[in-house]
Amino acid sequence: MTTRWSVSRLGNLNAKRIIVTGATNGVGLATARALARAGAQMILAVRNLELGAQRAAEMGGDTSVVKLDLADQASVRAFPTLFDGDVDILINNAGTVAANRTDTVDGFETTLGTNFLGPFALTNLLVGRVRSQIINVGSDAHKTATFAFDDPHLRTRKWSAFPAYGRSKLAVMLWGLELDRRLRAAGSPVGSYLTHPGWVASNLSNVSETGALAAVHTVVKAAASVLANDIDAGAAPTLYCITEPIPPGSYVGIDSRLGLKGAPTLSGRSAAACDFVDALRLWEFAERETGTTLSL
Template sequence: MAAQWSSGRLGNVAGKRIIVTGATNGVGLATARTLVGAGAQVVLAVRNTDLGAQRAREMGGSTEVVELDLADQASVRSFPDRLSGDGVDILINNAGGLSQRRSDTADGFETTLATNLLGPFALTNLLFPRIRSQIITVGSEAHKRTTLRLEDMHLRSEKWTVMGAYARSKLAVMLWGLELDRRLRAAGSPVTSQLTDPGWVSSNISNVADTPVLALAHRAIKTVGDRLANDIDQGAAPTLYCISEPIPPGSYVGVDGVMGLRGGPVLIGRSAQACDYDLASRVFAFAEKETGTSLAV
């Protein structure tokens, strides 16, 4: 039997400059920590810079902490100016989240969609002239459990639920990734793009509750997850796999466990809707209009 993938396959990535969004906790923290340990210069793009500085001290190595709130387009737009230096080898769009109730951001976007799609979309476009080799975006197998209505992307008419909004936002992310890869290949760009799914990870992502009932639900999910799910280092493996392995552009990397919930990183399939190039083009156009950004490839 072939040996399972391990982070040792990263080798020495000294000299690589890598941005990791959402690097203070969970999969983002594990991703950044592993990359720093392998010699990379890692930019921790985080909302809480005090916690980011603490994480950077704990990691040691070469790090930079830069504030970034993906739900706030003003923060996204100012990020490139606050980032030191000129070039970035790899952008890892890791940050994402759930919202405990339907709300709109200051930009008028549904919060889950803003955080998971529109923020990373604008960030990628704004940083693209500085990216040298790779864009890795964390999607989710949740994309297989929903459909999109382009006329109601912000769920102003359709019933809003926590997981429904999350699944729709991740399907939109998968379609953005499909069109991003197509555009990069069509232009002959040296930059590649991949999508990943960390599987079921025992992390804090389900902690979206400020009511006793939802807080209890989070504790129950976390308790089961601690026993059965991947830990955060295993959850980071699909992203790191994209860096270490010679996989095709546009690949979707998940885990090989039962129902895709737990296991080591492997290439996996996506839903039929997530392979729809026409829909992907329209999602891309929607995100361009909402954010006022475009990809200069």
């Protein structure tokens, strides 16, 4: 008889210090909450300090809140100066589905800037202070995406919300591929992992409720109770990386045919997400855009 994974496998984490980005809502909230309950010393990296403080109070334990806006490279660069010491695990969870095409303050297409370039820079800046694991939340949305290296910010190509999200997650998958390669080549004790939370309706919480996407969101919310993971189940693939003896570089997804709703399990990725040439090309692009490098 096979026993499904349970959050109880976290055990006692009171010796661990963990950063979770985007920890005020959705999967990030559920991830941080589970880790706090297991006794970990939590750093909630959030845009909204007031809401972050509220979440920290609800979680209890040794939980602190630190300002981080991944859509602003100045905020990303400031973040490491806002707390002292090392951490055991960095969980790059925060992400967005933008309602309209906009640019960040640094001139990046907002979805790509928030979901990939922000976490890329953050990880490069923090890697020397990470002792054990880097977990990047990707998505099976990458499987339908391609990355336009000739127009990475979609300034001339057609932009639409969900394709932009998928390509940002393909970027995360390729980044994870190259990150794992570099960590291994350097003999680093740090392992990197990629995850897919399944279909979690809360992931669309910051999509505009007006216009065409409002109708989509209405349908999504109506179907979510049947077809989608709740936020705790969405957090499970990330937590699985912490509890299970899986190889660095693994991609942990959902054990259902479509990867929508279910328990965490090792998963497969698209051929495009396994292209080491494109991974290196994307890495070099991200270095140029953010002005950061991985120093091991």
